[in-house]
Amino acid sequence: MLFRQYDLGPTVDESYDLQGRRMIESHNAMGWTAFTPGERDFAHGLDYLLEMRDLAEFPFVSANIVEAETGDLLFEPYIVTKVAGFRVGIIGVMGDGVEFSQSRRDELGVDLLDPMESIKSVLRELDDTADFIILLAHTGLDDAEIIAEHIDGIDLIIAGHLPRGNYYQPMKVNHTLITQGFDQGKYLVRLDVNIQSPKRPYDLFVTGSGGMGSIEYQNLKLKLEQLDVVEKDFLAKKAEGEDVDYGLELVKLEREKVEKMIAEMEAVSEMDNPNFVTPTLIPLSDEIFDDEEVLEIGNKYMDRLITIKEELTPDTPDDGGNGADEDTGTDDDGTSSIWDPDANPTYVGVKKCIACHKTIYSFWLTTRHSRAYATLEEENRQYEPDCIGCHTTGYKKTGGFTDITKAEKYLNVQCEVCHGPGSLHVLNTDSEMKNHYAEKDCLVCHDGENDDDFDYQRDLAIIRCPEQD
Ligand code: HEC
Ligand code: HEC
Ligand code: HEC
Ligand code: HEC
Numbered sequence: 001m002l003f004r005q006y007d008l009g010p011t012v013d014e015s016y017d018l019q020g021r022r023m024i025e026s027h028n029a030m031g032w033t034a035f036t037p038g039e040r041d042f043a044h045g046l047d048y049l050l051e052m053r054d055l056a057e058f059p060f061v062s063a064n065i066v067e068a069e070t071g072d073l074l075f076e077p078y079i080v081t082k083v084a085g086f087r088v089g090i091i092g093v094m095g096d097g098v099e100f101s102q103s104r105r106d107e108l109g110v111d112l113l114d115p116m117e118s119i120k121s122v123l124r125e126l127d128d129t130a131d132f133i134i135l136l137a138h139t140g141l142d143d144a145e146i147i148a149e150h151i152d153g154i155d156l157i158i159a160g161h162l163p164r165g166n167y168y169q170p171m172k173v174n175h176t177l178i179t180q181g182f183d184q185g186k187y188l189v190r191l192d193v194n195i196q197s198p199k200r201p202y203d204l205f206v207t208g209s210g211g212m213g214s215i216e217y218q219n220l221k222l223k224l225e226q227l228d229v230v231e232k233d234f235l236a237k238k239a240e241g242e243d244v245d246y247g248l249e250l251v252k253l254e255r256e257k258v259e260k261m262i263a264e265m266e267a268v269s270e271m272d273n274p275n276f277v278t279p280t281l282i283p284l285s286d287e288i289f290d291d292e293e294v295l296e297i298g299n300k301y302m303d304r305l306i307t308i309k310e311e312l313t314p315d316t317p318d319d320g321g322n323g324a325d326e327d328t329g330t331d332d333d334g335t336s337s338i339w340d341p342d343a344n345p346t347y348v349g350v351k352k353c354i355a356c357h358k359t360i361y362s363f364w365l366t367t368r369h370s371r372a373y374a375t376l377e378e379e380n381r382q383y384e385p386d387c388i389g390c391h392t393t394g395y396k397k398t399g400g401f402t403d404i405t406k407a408e409k410y411l412n413v414q415c416e417v418c419h420g421p422g423s424l425h426v427l428n429t430d431s432e433m434k435n436h437y438a439e440k441d442c443l444v445c446h447d448g449e450n451d452d453d454f455d456y457q458r459d460l461a462i463i464r465c466p467e468q469d
Contacts, residue, residue: 001041002024005043006040006043008044010045019386021301022298025055025297031058034061034079035059035092036060036160037060037094039094039100060076062077063115063121064112065094067110068111071111074110078125086195087129088132091123091134092136095140097142097143098140123154132155132156132193132195133155133156135156135157136158140161144180156191156204158180159179168181170191170277186284187283190279191278191280192278197274204275205275205277206278343424347400349409350409350412350414391413393414419435437460
């Protein structure tokens with residue numbers, strides 16, 4: 001929840017701190033019931049996470065994260081909360097298959113108890129105190145399935161960690177339903193649970209996943225109609241003396257198969273099942289209005305982030321760092337003036353390329369890559385650590401930059417993103433630049449999260465530099 005990074009070091013950077021606090025405060029406002037930490041929540045160390053836990057108005061639950069030294073649980077293993085007269089037990093667990101190596105744990109002073117054993121012991125405690133049990137499994141979907149295969153007594157697992165697609169349609173493993181939504185808060189998964197029989201296991205039936213209401217059922221019905229048409233065709237041909245017995249036989253076999261499947265589905269009609277779950281996937285698109293209070297919290301932190309960064313920033317040129325007002329590649333900040341063919345090249349910025357590549361530079365100015373940082377500015381996100389990488393050049397790369405307040409010449413997606421760092425080439429053009437491309441070079445940024453309809457050939461044609469002038 002707090003960060004996208006695994007390890008930000010123990011010294012808390014104020015911009016990340018603002019991000020962490022914004023997360024907690026906005027989730028306070030949203031009224032969360034419980035949260036289970038994952039490995040990335042430790043990015044700023046244990047003390048920071050505990051501080052966030054104290055700031056949160058909802059409990060952090062985990063049945064297997066312990067302090068290494070004492071072996072004591074760091075969070076409540078579970079909570080029990082009342083919902084519509086039901087006592088709902090919510091357990092948290094972190095899987096041991098997530099990126100949380102022993103050396104990382106040692107560094108943080110935490111350890112993980114065996115997830116299976118931890119869940120089992122909590123379930124024994126919950127047996128008499130909860131009517132419905134939910135496991136928040138920061139394990140990934142595969143491990144969640146293993147848990148459901150081996151442990152009985154959990155009604156619903158809400159899995160997280162690796163985004164293995166959208167599994168909002170719960171799958172059933174033994175008596176347990178498992179669900180997982182997309183990452184990054186892009187969707188809300190809503191499960192309406194309807195329980196009439198008082199006895200566990202409820203064996204919750206997922207509406208729409210089988211039975212007469214399902215698409216599969218409709219398709220089978222349709223198939224039956226199609227088979228009728230085909231059969232009629234064959235019979236007509238037979239009447240004209242054609243030999244179609246083989247075809248008729250196939251139709252007969254297919255019809256038997258389909259009829260059998262239909263009969264099976266009708267037998268498990270949801271009407272017969274008193275306990276069922278109706279899943280709904282709600283995309284959090286522009287059509288869902290922002291909550292005023294949460295918006296306010298976001299804006300408050302953004303304003304603060306901008307203030308602290310601007311106190312540190314020297315005057316920014318009006319062109320947003322594109323060098324439009326400079327036509328020579330002669331100034332040499334950041335570049336060694338002595339050419340050393342063995343040196344590792346560093347990023348020098350687009351201004352250095354203009355003198356010799358005017359046409360291409362002019363072309364680049366027409367692409368959205370040259371406006372990528374302005375896009376962040378328009379959204380007031382220009383200092384947000386999570387956004388900078390793909391909207392600038394050389395961020396956190398060898399020979400690139402790390403501090404956005406000193407990164408004027410690296411703003412936007414410049415030449416060196418695609419052609420590599422150019423310090424050697426600008427001093428001696430015998431030193432070649434990268435000039436071959438593959439889709440993976442683009443996918444670093446044009447990934448499924450940020451550009452889900454990226455099409456390499458089509459998009460390459462849009463940004464491909466013109467022939468050398
Ligand atoms: C001093 C003039 C000069 C500057 C400055 C310069 N280039 Fe070049 N560049 C050239 C010349 C000349 C060639 C053609 C070399 C050849 O064909 O052998 C070239 C070729 C290239 C190529 C084609 C691949 C290759 O190496 O042949 C790329 C890509 C390139 N430059 C990118 C850049 C980028 C990016 C910058 C700014 C960081 C830059 N250049 C700055 C003169 C320059
Ligand atoms: C460092 C990250 C990065 C890399 C690498 C990158 N892009 Fe982009 N690209 C962006 C960003 C960010 C934008 C959006 C700019 C904006 O509008 O603010 C963008 C925009 C685009 C657009 C314009 C989108 C549109 O539909 O108008 C195209 C086309 C594109 N990129 C193609 C490519 C191709 C092809 C490659 C690989 C050769 C590539 N990009 C590599 C970050 C990157
Ligand atoms: C992994 C790379 C990556 C990261 C990280 C990233 N972006 Fe982008 N962003 C892109 C690419 C690629 C595009 C171009 C998408 C397209 O062509 O549709 C883009 C486009 C945009 C656009 C243009 C609007 C649109 O969708 O057409 C906005 C606004 C934007 N990004 C904001 C952000 C913000 C805010 C963050 C931080 C929360 C961020 N980006 C982080 C790669 C990234
Ligand atoms: C998003 C990636 C991307 C960016 C940004 C980019 N280029 Fe290119 N560039 C390419 C691709 C792809 C080609 C290859 C075109 C081809 O082979 O048809 C290319 C080709 C070139 C060439 C060789 C042209 C020739 O005659 O063969 C030069 C020189 C060059 N780019 C310079 C630059 C400069 C200078 C900038 C910045 C102003 C820049 N590029 C920005 C992707 C990029």
